[in-house]
Amino acid sequence: QELVSVSRHWGRDPLMLVPLMVDYTHWLGQTTDCNSTLPDQVAVYGALARRSHVPIHAMVPYDPLRAVFWQSGKHDRFPTPEFDPLDLARRAVTDHGFVGLKLYPPMGFQASGNSNKDADYPDLVIKALQPKGTLGTRLDQAMLRAIDLCIELDVPMLAHANNTLAAGKGYGRRADPHFWIKALNQKPGLRLCLAHAGHFCWQEADPPTNTPNRQTSWEWAIGRYLQDHPDSHLYIDISYFS
Numbered sequence: 001q002e003l004v005s006v007s008r009h010w011g012r013d014p015l016m017l018v019p020l021m022v023d024y025t026h027w028l029g030q031t032t033d034c035n036s037t038l039p040d041q042v043a044v045y046g047a048l049a050r051r052s053h054v055p056i057h058a059m060v061p062y063d064p065l066r067a068v069f070w071q072s073g074k075h076d077r078f079p080t081p082e083f084d085p086l087d088l089a090r091r092a093v094t095d096h097g098f099v100g101l102k103l104y105p106p107m108g109f110q111a112s113g114n115s116n117k118d119a120d121y122p123d124l125v126i127k128a129l130q131p132k133g134t135l136g137t138r139l140d141q142a143m144l145r146a147i148d149l150c151i152e153l154d155v156p157m158l159a160h161a162n163n164t165l166a167a168g169k170g171y172g173r174r175a176d177p178h179f180w181i182k183a184l185n186q187k188p189g190l191r192l193c194l195a196h197a198g199h200f201c202w203q204e205a206d207p208p209t210n211t212p213n214r215q216t217s218w219e220w221a222i223g224r225y226l227q228d229h230p231d232s233h234l235y236i237d238i239s240y241f242s
Contacts (some may be wrong), residue, residue, distance in 0.1 A: 046096025
């Protein structure tokens with residue numbers, strides 16, 4: 001109610017509020033047992049959605065690394081109860097008024113083509129998972145399961161797509177739209193919004209041959225895909241467009 005009141009004071013009347021939740025826990029190796037869990041927060045947003053005069057429809061966090069831990073049966077890394085993020089996403093959409101999934105690749109994962117080198121991931125993650133050497137493949141599988149869920153439920157993904165706020169050295173580049181475009185080529189039914197979208201200063205991972213250097217930035221990669229696929233469901237958040 002306060003957020004709506006402040007927005008109206010600025011002369012803007014909100015039509016809908018879309019809180020974006022993020023799950024950092026497994027990448028940072030940090031949690032707390034003195035505050036509400038993510039499943040609890042999902043339920044609270046559902047309650048708010050039912051009672052608010054201004055529609056509230058949040059986006060539920062999905063972390064493929066948490067999915068890997070869950071699928072591996074590693075449920076005791078933290079004192080707080082572990083949960084299946086895919087199951088939480090399904091319940092959030094079907095029971096609590098959520099409108100999609102929120103992902104944060106700069107924590108350390110890519111939308112597709114994740115590395116199979118253990119050295120490319122946090123040491124504490126590799127140590128906690130065991131056995132070694134399969135994390136990249138399992139992250140890819142966890143991403144595909146989430147994309148399939150979005151297509152099944154007809155809801156979008158929204159992903160941080162700027163080389164900022166990374167959890168490790170070079171992790172910000174894992175938000176590169178190149179990896180999302182590969183995922184879209186594999187799963188063209190996905191509706192996807194790439195947030196923040198670059199700043200024209202980061203070169204995509206594998207630009208087309210003979211592409212002029214000025215046309216290899218993340219924004220150019222997104223624009224090129226949109227131009228070549230006018231019927232796609234790829235969207236770009238232009239609030240950071242530079």
